[in-house]
Amino acid sequence: LQQGKTADASADPETARRARRAEQQRLRRQRQREARGVEITRPSSTSATEAHRRARRAEQARLRRQRQREMGGPTEQQRLEAHAAAERLRYQTASEEDKQRRREADAAAKRLIRQTESKEDKQRRREANKAAMKRRRNENLAYRQAEAEMKRKRRAEEALLRQASYQSGMLLLREMQGG
Numbered sequence: 001l002q003q004g005k006t007a008d009a010s011a012d013p014e015t016a017r018r019a020r021r022a023e024q025q026r027l028r029r030q031r032q033r034e035a036r037g038v039e040i041t042r043p044s045s046t047s048a049t050e051a052h053r054r055a056r057r058a059e060q061a062r063l064r065r066q067r068q069r070e071m072g073g074p075t076e077q078q079r080l081e082a083h084a085a086a087e088r089l090r091y092q093t094a095s096e097e098d099k100q101r102r103r104e105a106d107a108a109a110k111r112l113i114r115q116t117e118s119k120e121d122k123q124r125r126r127e128a129n130k131a132a133m134k135r136r137r138n139e140n141l142a143y144r145q146a147e148a149e150m151k152r153k154r155r156a157e158e159a160l161l162r163q164a165s166y167q168s169g170m171l172l173l174r175e176m177q178g179g
Contacts, residue, residue: 036062 033055094102117125
């Protein structure tokens with residue numbers, strides 16, 4: 001593309017000179033970018049703005065990383081989040097055997113904790129479990145009661161509506177017969 005332009009323009013020395021200068025400038029800019037470590041792909045004429053945007057984004061990311069390094073790396077929170085994300089990913093991509101092994105290890109750890117826990121700990125754990133179960137049962141009960149209450153109300157309303165519509169119908173009939 002560029003070569004074609006220069007070839008066409010070579011008839012007019014001024015245009016040729018301008019084209020050559022533009023090409024040299026482009027190459028210089030590209031070399032600078034590459035030296036900075038921003039990988040630049042030669043854009044097709046349509047996606048020139050897209051490439052420019054990509055280069056700018058890459059540059060911003062590089063600056064952001066540099067600032068973070070200067071401030072002492074990512075924050076503790078970011079590090080923890082990244083770690084948790086990696087852990088989740090590892091668990092998702094783990095094979096069935098891996099998952100089985102992990103489950104067994106967890107169970108073994110629990111057993112060990114239970115073996116080494118004191119009588120008071122055991123008592124506390126049992127009470128906590130009992131309380132949780134009671135809470136769940138009460139929640140279920142309350143939910144069921146609320147549900148029953150709603151049903152009852154709805155039925156009562158429907159009955160009232162039926163009664164009203166029946167009465168108005170009767171009134172209408174009486175009026176028609178009377179008239």
